[in-house]
Amino acid sequence: MTSIKTSIQCIVIILFSLIVTGIQKVEAAEDISLYSETAILMDANTGEVLFKKDMEKMMYPASITKIVTAIIALEEGELDDIVTVSKKATEVIGTRVYLVEDERVSLLRLVQGLLINSGNDAGTAIAEHMAGSELFFAKKMNRFMEEEIGIRNTHFTNPHGLYDENHTTTAYDMARITQYAMQNETFREIVGTKEMEWKGEEWETTIYNHNRMLWDYEGATGVKNGFVHKSGYTLVTTTKRNDMELIAVTLNAPSADHAYHDMKTLFEYGFDHFQTSVLFSNKMFEADNGTRYELDDDLYFVTTYDEDISIAVNRLGRLWIKGDNDRIIRSELLSPVESTLDTVEETIVEEERKTEDSSKFMRWITQLWSSFPVN
Structure with missing residues (x-):
């Protein structure tokens, strides 16, 4: 009886493998030349990879890290919570929304400052509010990515993307993260916001989304750009035309212009060659x-x-x-x-x-x- 059961299990596994491996990925003949070291073009609805360039190579992400910080805050936090900003948050280097110590800001407002103006101080304030410290929040980030999104080749050590040799990801993982995050309507709305009035205790201005694709490319809907010296210029963007929505990630471009050039090249390739259908x-x-x-x-x-x-x-x-x-x-x-x-x-x-x-x-x-x- 045991041998019969084992034989049936083997047959089921073989048949399932034939079904899965029999699916052939859609391909187009045209080759693409990019400046970025690694890149990916993915269909947002199916997750199918339409183009890849070293998409699983370990890279430094810079501020596109904030996509993960934001989606955790939106899904696991109370957006009307009032966060008291710590001194440590105000001392974070890099791009900021100029929070001051003991300033009281809603969690939603911090997420907006994080994604639209790439505020590193907002990232630290979110991390401390959600987990007590950047260290414990990083552990939450890694657990969230593995358990909720299902990726295992990304390891983050902070909420904002400042350089750390152990803070790494891949183009493929960032596309998967973005696919997940864009299903959240609040996240989608924020990363698609071009400008917003910001009224803080010491900084009152209009903040503008750092992702130039929102202005320069038809149908762009988000999401985030980044730069630190070790990572080069990183960029994640989503674009929708008709029933097709695409996700593109480029990592370690030599300049911002090269990153945007590569992004547009990827999208034109996608829209020129492929279409999404639905039953x-x-x-x-x-x-x-x-x-x-x-x-x-x-x-x-x-x-x-x-x-x-x-x-x-x-x-x-x-x-x-x-x-x-x-x-x-x-x-x-x-x-x-x-x-x-x-x-x-x-x-x-x-x-x-x-x-x-x-x-x-x-x-x-x-x-x-x-x-x-x-x-």
Whole structure:
């Protein structure tokens, strides 16, 4: 019995592996030349990588670190909390929103200063409020990225991105982090804000988003740029046109202009070659044996332009989306319109009814037979 069970498990694993490895990534023939040391272009809806350049190489992120600090504050903090700024927060070097010791600022306001004006002091104030210190907040950041986002190749030691030799990430991880963060509507709104009035105790001004893509590129929706000497110029941006939203990350560009040039190059490549399509939830499909199935959630997939698409469902309820040359684009297990459990229960009830009817008939025959006189 054990050997049979083991054999079945092996067969299931092999079949699953064939399904997963059979999916072929969408590709375009054109090559891209970039100034940045590493880069990635990702479809935001599916997470599919459309272009990569050393995307898993360990790099220093600089201020794009603040994407993680912000999403933790937004998801785990109370945005109307009033934070009392510490002396340590006011002494952080680099870009600031010029907080002063004992100034009282709402957590939401600190997140806005963190993302729009890249305030390092706001980052430290958030960290101390959320975890007591930068050290403990860094541990929270690493745990959050692993448990909530599912990435394991990023390790942060502070909330703002100032250089530390152990403060590292990859282009791929930053794209995944951004994909996650942009699902939060408050985060999306803040990183898409071009300018905002800032009224602090000692600094009253209009702050402008440091990400120039918001002004210079059609459809740009966020998110963050960064620079320290060891990291070079880093940039993460999201852009949406029609039904397609793209995420691009460039790390260690030699200048800000080179970073923005690479970002635009990546987006033009994406919009020129690919498109995102969607099958909406509750859409019905019918297998060739007549069984009906439906999608539980919207299903997004990426194709090249003018690619011929075919959609079919097999008898086991697995949906196959194929492109040119039978390229497998997506495979998804659908839910039957009537659950198997309901069908089994109905069958049992019907069989019991038939058995009861049969018993009644036999009793009637027996009674009828016994009514005849015996000679």
